[in-house]
Amino acid sequence: MGSTSSTLSKIPNADELIQETGFTSAHLARLFERFEALDKDKKGYLSPQDFEAIKELALNPICDRIIGAFFSSGQEMLDFSSFVRILAHFRPIDNNRTKEPNSPDPINSRINKLKFAFQLYDQDKDGKISRNELLQVLRAMLEKQVTEEQLESIADRTIQEADLDRDDAISFEEFRKSLEKVNIDHKMSIRFLR
Amino acid sequence: MFLFDNLLCMLLGISFTVWFTLLLVFIIVPAVFGVSFGIRRLYMNTLLKIFEWATLRMERGAKEKNQQLYKPYSNGIIAKELASLEQEMQEMRRSGSGSALGGAEFEMSDIFHFCRRGVESIVDDEVTKRFTAEELESWNLLTRSNYNFNHISTRLTVLWGLGVLIRYGILLPLRVTLAFTGVGLLVFLTSLIGLLPNGGMKSFLSEKAHLMCYRICVRALTAIITYHDSENKPKNGGICVANHTSPIDVIILSSDGCYAMVGQVHGGLMGVIQRAMVKACPHIWFERSEVKDRHLVAKRLSDHVADKTKLPILIFPEGTCINNTSVMMFKKGSFEIGCTVYPVAIKYDPRFGDAFWNSSKFGMVNYLLHMMSSWAIVCSVWYLPPMSREESEDAVQFANRVKAAIARKGGLADLLWDGGLKRDKVKEVFKEEQQKLYSKVLVGGAEDRSRS
Numbered sequence: 001m002g003s004t005s006s007t008l009s010k011i012p013n014a015d016e017l018i019q020e021t022g023f024t025s026a027h028l029a030r031l032f033e034r035f036e037a038l039d040k041d042k043k044g045y046l047s048p049q050d051f052e053a054i055k056e057l058a059l060n061p062i063c064d065r066i067i068g069a070f071f072s073s074g075q076e077m078l079d080f081s082s083f084v085r086i087l088a089h090f091r092p093i094d095n096n097r098t099k100e101p102n103s104p105d106p107i108n109s110r111i112n113k114l115k116f117a118f119q120l121y122d123q124d125k126d127g128k129i130s131r132n133e134l135l136q137v138l139r140a141m142l143e144k145q146v147t148e149e150q151l152e153s154i155a156d157r158t159i160q161e162a163d164l165d166r167d168d169a170i171s172f173e174e175f176r177k178s179l180e181k182v183n184i185d186h187k188m189s190i191r192f193l194r
Numbered sequence: 195m196f197l198f199d200n201l202l203c204m205l206l207g208i209s210f211t212v213w214f215t216l217l218l219v220f221i222i223v224p225a226v227f228g229v230s231f232g233i234r235r236l237y238m239n240t241l242l243k244i245f246e247w248a249t250l251r252m253e254r255g256a257k258e259k260n261q262q263l264y265k266p267y268s269n270g271i272i273a274k275e276l277a278s279l280e281q282e283m284q285e286m287r288r289s290g291s292g293s294a295l296g297g298a299e300f301e302m303s304d305i306f307h308f309c310r311r312g313v314e315s316i317v318d319d320e321v322t323k324r325f326t327a328e329e330l331e332s333w334n335l336l337t338r339s340n341y342n343f344n345h346i347s348t349r350l351t352v353l354w355g356l357g358v359l360i361r362y363g364i365l366l367p368l369r370v371t372l373a374f375t376g377v378g379l380l381v382f383l384t385s386l387i388g389l390l391p392n393g394g395m396k397s398f399l400s401e402k403a404h405l406m407c408y409r410i411c412v413r414a415l416t417a418i419i420t421y422h423d424s425e426n427k428p429k430n431g432g433i434c435v436a437n438h439t440s441p442i443d444v445i446i447l448s449s450d451g452c453y454a455m456v457g458q459v460h461g462g463l464m465g466v467i468q469r470a471m472v473k474a475c476p477h478i479w480f481e482r483s484e485v486k487d488r489h490l491v492a493k494r495l496s497d498h499v500a501d502k503t504k505l506p507i508l509i510f511p512e513g514t515c516i517n518n519t520s521v522m523m524f525k526k527g528s529f530e531i532g533c534t535v536y537p538v539a540i541k542y543d544p545r546f547g548d549a550f551w552n553s554s555k556f557g558m559v560n561y562l563l564h565m566m567s568s569w570a571i572v573c574s575v576w577y578l579p580p581m582s583r584e585e586s587e588d589a590v591q592f593a594n595r596v597k598a599a600i601a602r603k604g605g606l607a608d609l610l611w612d613g614g615l616k617r618d619k620v621k622e623v624f625k626e627e628q629q630k631l632y633s634k635v636l637v638g639g640a641e642d643r644s645r646s
Contacts, residue, residue: 034317056315061629062305066312090313120305137305143629162302170302179303187306190314 008032017081021088021107027192031087035080045077046070061141065120072119089116092189111176113188118175128169131155221372225409234418234570238546241569244353245545251350304632361567369414369566376410381470383407388473397503400474401452408449417571419446426577427451428506428536431499433528436538437600438510439518440551441558442565443540446573453508454498458482476504492531499533506536511593517550518542519606524593534580537596539604543572576603 008014008025011032018028036042038050051057051067060066070078070086088107105112121129121137134155142151162170162178170178224230383403390396412419427450428434434453436443447453455477459468468479478498484490498504511524518541529535542549547568551561565571578599583592600606 031317038316051316054315054319056319057312060308060312060315061632062308063312066309066316087313087317090310117306117309120309121302141304141308141629141632145629145632158302175302182303182306184306187303188310190310190317 011080013081017084021084022091022094023084023088023192028084031084032080035083043077045079046083047076047078061143062120062137065123065137065140068123069116069119086116089113090188090190091192093185108189110184113184114176114179115172117188118172121170121175128167128171129175130169131159134158134170217368217371221413222375222410225413226406228405228409234416237416238418238570238572241546248350248353361569365416366567369416372410372414373566376407376414377467379410380404380407381467384470384474388470397475403474404452404471405449408445411445412449415442415445415565415571416569417442417446417573419449419572420574421450422574422576423579424450424577426536426579428453428538428577428580429534430504430506431502432506432534432536432580433495433499433531434506434508434536434538435511435524435528435596435600436508436540437516437518437604437606438512439516439540439542440549440561440565442549442571443510444508446540446575447508447538450575452505454478454505456480456495456507456509478507488527492527495528496531496533499531511597517552518544524597526589526593529583529593529596530589532583534582535592535596536580537578537600539576539578539600539606541574541576541604541606543574546570546572549573574604578603 008029011017011028014025014028017023018025023031035046038054039046040050040053048067048071051070052063057063057066070083085107089112091108093108093110094106118129119125121133123133123136135151138151138154146154159168159170162174164174164177165171220231220233380403383406384400387396387399387403390399434447436447444455452475454475455471457468457477457479459465459479459481468477471477472479476498478494480491480494495507498507509528511528513525547565547570549565549571556564581592581596581599583589587595
């Protein structure tokens with residue numbers, strides 16, 4: 001614990017992170033403390049078990065997928081930079097940020113938020129949400145509350161509506177199209193306090 | 195040479211006698227008789243003024259350097275979305291990808307809600323907060339709670355240094371002496387009283403002895419306690435339940451009334467104290483093996499309350515120390531016994547010293563050292579009116595009702611969570627609740643459509 005500046009000095013490449021993610025230095029300091037609080041064994045990185053220890057998260061029907069999104073490259077150690085980069089997806093979209101030509105989209109752009117949500121569905125990372133993958137998500141969210149037939153009919157209906165090229169799976173483009181009218185910024189953003 | 199030596203010895207002797215007499219007059223004798231000179235309150239008010247001054251200096255220092263003072267928020271880093279699952283779903287439907295059939299159907303975007311909730315929990319969750327010490331807005335001159343090291347001017351450092359000297363040089367030895375006196379007297383007196391035959395005289399003397407020794411211990415911590423609503427104090431044949439923040443809770447409650455303690459048998463010094471205490475009046479100590487047997491525990495407790503001559507039992511149903519900003523789930527065991535329950539709310543004032551015992555971070559000795567080198571322990575105790583289980587409720591509902599009353603009175607947050615969550619996993623039941631809610635939103639919508 002210390003002032004903002006002393007916490008920041010503990011973070012390697014803090015300036016780079018601030019540039020990349022758009023978090024302010026105060027946010028970064030706060031997130032670093034949260035990172036340390038979650039890292040109970042003081043390993044210097046987070047493991048899936050550290051996430052599973054968060055009680056509110058364990059409540060969440062899709063908690064495994066969310067944890068999986070943090071450890072997407074299959075590694076079991078999450079360092080602070082990666083932690084922050086993923087959380088940056090949930091920053092509200094900056095409407096007044098000038099877009100330089102040829103620069104990559106900011107992490108919290110609409111497209112990137114959609115990509116993040118897409119990977120929650122697409123567990124085998126083949127770029128498509130198959131009927132089976134959709135069923136799995138539905139099962140996670142509804143479990144014993146509905147019958148298997150109801151689950152299957154919901155899955156069928158969803159694919160029917162979204163699948164435009166009739167390959168019985170939903171690609172990222174189809175996903176994006178089906179969510180054109182949804183206010184992604186509102187649904188996939190977390191309000192960080194000053 | 196000799197003259198100088200003699201002089202030195204005399205001076206030492208005199209100062210020692212004076213110090214000891216002062217100790218006796220101002221602390222021990224009032225403890226014995228239960229009166230107070232009000233010195234501690236004066237001390238407390240002076241300290242408050244100094245703390246305010248210290249915080250102002252720090253803010254001024256920060257402003258001069260054009261930096262932001264690190265203000266810890268007790269609300270966390272993010273503002274959580276308060277809308278319920280249902281409200282969110284309805285909003286999404288209205289602005290959503292236009293399902294021609296209207297009504298609630300599964301949408302690909304439904305996952306956003308759970309996703310966002312999940313990430314919010316990762317950034318800030320209710321439970322982890324409760325098991326770390328509370329953060330303060332002003333600085334109380336203890337290094338352990340200061341987040342603004344950069345902004346301490348020379349004057350403040352001097353003050354802080356003075357504070358350290360006073361706390362470790364004067365207060366700590368004083369308190370340790372008192373603590374030893376208090377505990378030693380307790381063991382000695384209760385063993386003596388144990389020799390008497392059971393009867394009115396024994397109970398009377400035991401009460402006096404217990405109260406006196408606990409009062410000395412209270413002064414050993416410089417605890418400034420305000421008791422409210424003493425007319426509701428627990429009576430014989432009942433159970434007293436209170437929220438748990440630290441082992442000191444026991445001392446605080448016992449210095450104002452006599453209780454039968456419940457606990458595991460320990461070895462070492464604790465064991466000696468336990469054995470001595472039980473000689474003078476019946477406390478309930480369990481062997482480690484007996485603790486697992488819930489029926490045995492329940493039976494011993496009910497036998498105790500059935501006997502009206504025995505003192506009220508003191509129990510902390512949360513089962514573990516919480517950081518005094520909230521009350522966690524009460525274990526239902528004590529509420530199944532079927533006698534009158536006397537709830538008590540204890541709220542510590544964190545400005546003078548944090549009483550919370552983080553047992554995963556600090557051991558007992560470390561903790562006591564922290565306690566005795568803080569400025570003071572200031573707390574308020576509220577005795578709530580007695581409650582009994584009603585016909586229509588089961589033990590769990592009764593426990594929740596008592597918990598809500600305690601939380602309300604003490605100004606603490608009333609949480610559904612289990613104190614055991616410090617260590618254990620979440621029960622499946624809670625996860626099912628989420629799923630039920632979501633399915634209701636979906637299936638309910640389908641029903642509406644089929645009706646129309």
